[in-house]
Amino acid sequence: MGHVFAARLVVLAVGPPMFVPFMGAFVTMKDSPHDVDTEANVAIAGPLVGTIAAFAVYFAGKHYDSLLMLAISYAGFFLNLFNMLPIYPLDGGRVTAVLGPRLWLAGMPLLAAMLVWQPSPVLFLVALLALPHALRAFRYNPRAPENVAYYAISAMKKVEYTVVYLGLMAATAIMTARVPEMLTGVRWPYLAACRRVILSASPTPPTRSPSRGCSNSLKVSTGR
Numbered sequence: 570m571g572h573v574f575a576a577r578l579v580v581l582a583v584g585p586p587m588f589v590p591f592m593g594a595f596v597t598m599k600d601s602p603h604d605v606d607t608e609a610n611v612a613i614a615g616p617l618v619g620t621i622a623a624f625a626v627y628f629a630g631k632h633y634d635s636l637l638m639l640a641i642s643y644a645g646f647f648l649n650l651f652n653m654l655p656i657y658p659l660d661g662g663r664v665t666a667v668l669g670p671r672l673w674l675a676g677m678p679l680l681a682a683m684l685v686w687q688p689s690p691v692l693f694l695v696a697l698l699a700l701p702h703a704l705r706a707f708r709y710n711p712r713a714p715e716n717v718a719y720y721a722i723s724a725m726k727k728v729e730y731t732v733v734y735l736g737l738m739a740a741t742a743i744m745t746a747r748v749p750e751m752l753t754g755v756r757w758p759y760l761a762a763c764r765r766v767i768l769s770a771s772p773t774p775p776t777r778s779p780s781r782g783c784s785n786s787l788k789v790s791t792g793r
Contacts, residue, residue, distance in 0.1 A: 605719055626641050626645060640748075655676035662702070
């Protein structure tokens with residue numbers, strides 16, 4: 570929803586948000602951004618709203634002592650962290666473009682490492698989508714007139730986007746690491762299986778089915 574609100578603020582026509590299981594939501598732009606500032610503004614709104622929503626669920630989970638809500642917040646933090654990788658067409662790639670498209674090349678080794686660590690159809694699809702943009706970044710000529718026009722942005726704006734970007738990366742990374750420690754009723758193998766479901770978009774984790782691993786385990790309450 571953050572993308573939709575931001576796009577409407579800058580008068581860009583977008584389609585309705587569509588939810589893809591295990592990947593989050595996305596919107597289709599009917600109008601192309603006219604500069605990198607507009608594109609980054611729309612892009613960063615999604616992870617910003619998503620992270621705020623994940624924190625809201627997290628605090629609600631702590632208040633009601635609900636492991637299920639904490640696990641849902643973990644999924645939100647994890648998805649937003651992944652989405653903020655500096656890889657185009659992920660939101661992180663669109664935001665870091667304010668510093669230059671060549672930053673996308675730094676994100677490719679991270680994506681390759683994730684593919685080796687946890688091979689999945691989702692990561693493979695992202696890699697296929699990212700490869701043409703990585704080649705474009707490799708051939709990027711900052712002196713080309715069209716690039717000078719599109720990537721023109723003030724130094725202050727670059728600083729603002731960088732601060733927000735790094736803040737979101739730090740917040741989601743810390744919470745992705747911290748929340749599992751709070752899920753005392755969920756054993757680590759089950760939590761890892763849930764993470765594999767998110768990455769692979771597969772209905773069945775390798776070790777145990779979601780109905781026995783992810784779902785029932787998350788119904789455990791700490792009690793008081």
